[in-house]
Amino acid sequence: MDSLALVILNYNGQSFLAKFLPAVLAHADGHPVYVADSASTDGSVAFLRAHFPTVRVIELARNEGYAGGYNRALDYIRTHEAPFDYYALINSDIDVTPGWLSPILSVMASSPTVAACQPKIRSYQQRDLFEHAGAAGGFVDWLGYVFCRGRVFATFEADQGQYDDNRPVFWATGACLFVRAKVFHQTGGFDASFFAHMEEIDWCWRVQRLGYEVWTCGQSVVYHVGGGTLPKSNPHKTYLNYRNSLFMLYKNWPADGRLWLRIFLRLVLDGLSSLLFVKVGQWRDVWAIIRAHFAFYAHLPQLNQQRRALRQQQTHAVSLFPRSIVWSYFGQGKKTYRDIVDNRK
Incomplete structure (x- = not known):
């Protein structure tokens, strides 16, 4: 039995598949790669069958967003394919790097309480900067506003190794999210009513309430275009x-x-x-x-x-970041994660 399935959810992303899928296949370390297509109208399925015959294509009946799409895709894999220990949920606009899988799988295997993990997410366009969607692991403040190590609102840090550690965080990004299959199905997956955006943060919050942990892995790095399905200005x-x-x-x-x-x-x-x-x-x-x-x-x-x-x-209490990220950033001028969490400044 293979321990990992790499799963890409696609909606009218043929151009991203053409550009980034070859790297996923090259660095999959022999693990199976699935593309779950959400009723695309751009010829994505035909393109995959013609150019990537080793990819296992799942044709979904309609576009149910990130949340519903992955719920259906992972249920299909569990029911019709084979049981896996872990799923890697990879956006179609993610550029993976050599050796990116083994550090994350080591973190996932380190304890049965680790339910999710992410790599460092850098910007595809400005490759030394952290990217908006997840950066080096995220947190939630007491008003529900989210921020990341490496990215707070519109401030993006350069990756200079300051977040190369492996450690628990509050949430891991859905742009490149490794989840423990048993926990994902046990919790019913993502809340489909979210459709897209923040469903992974909600899921990370829920699994921590059950005693599981969410981690970030500083030894693995990928690059993210961002806004592949919905542009940032949409x-x-x-x-x-x-x-x-x-x-x-x-x-x-x-x-x-x-x-x-x-x-x-x-x-x-x-x-x-x-x-x-x-x-x-x-x-x-x-x-x-x-x-x-x-x-x-x-x-x-x-x-x-x-x-x-x-x-x-x-079964377990969960703690949010106890101060307002809005006040820290806009009121006190603290622009980076380290400045904000160090309350002495």
């Missing part, structure tokens, strides 16, 4: 990020009576953040933030059910 991406952040916070926040205070503060801070879009005339993004909050309120019945179920299943 209003729908803005909508999903703001909405899903609220979904995640509401579902997972401990029952300490302060949840709605945080929701209110998020409403205020999200409103202030929309002024940045007003400044550059991106009115569709402003409307996306407004819609995200209304969508959150509309989903409260469903979120309440999920919140109750997660509280009943929880």
Whole structure:
């Protein structure tokens, strides 16, 4: 039995497959490579069958985003292919490097409590800089805002070896995410209602509530184009990020009576953040933030059910970063992870 399946979820990404799939195959160390296609209309499936016959193609009936797509793909592999110990979920716009797999697999195998791990994510365009999606491992502050070692908001550090360690983090990026198959299926996978963006952070939060750990591996590095399916400036991406952040916070926040205070503060801070879009005339993004909050309120019945179920299943307490990343970054001028976590500055 092979221990690892490398799985790429594709939606109209033929150009990325042509560019980056050869490296994945070259550095797969003999592990099987799957491409799960989300009903692409750009000829991706025919292209794969013609040019990459060793790739195992899974044809999904429709595009259900990152969350639903991977849920269906990994269920298919478990049911119709073979059992694996681990899955590597790889974006189609990831450029892998020689020897990238073995350090991460060593971390995953080090303890049965390690449920997920990521490599360092650098920018494909500026290869010495960390990339937005995950950098060297992520954290969540007490208001649900996310940040990374190597990337805080719009500040991207150069990779100078400062994050070459292997260590636990709060979340690992979905751009290149290794998961323990047993835990993924045990938890029901990603929350499909997220569609895309932050579903991996929600999943990392949930697995930690069950006593598992999430790690980052500094000995492995990949490069990420970013915005392959939804460009960074896309209003729908803005909508999903703001909405899903609220979904995640509401579902997972401990029952300490302060949840709605945080929701209110998020409403205020999200409103202030929309002024940045007003400044550059991106009115569709402003409307996306407004819609995200209304969508959150509309989903409260469903979120309440999920919140109750997660509280009943929880076995371990989970700690968030105890201060506001927004205040640290914009109010105190602390632009890097190390500056922010060192409270003496």
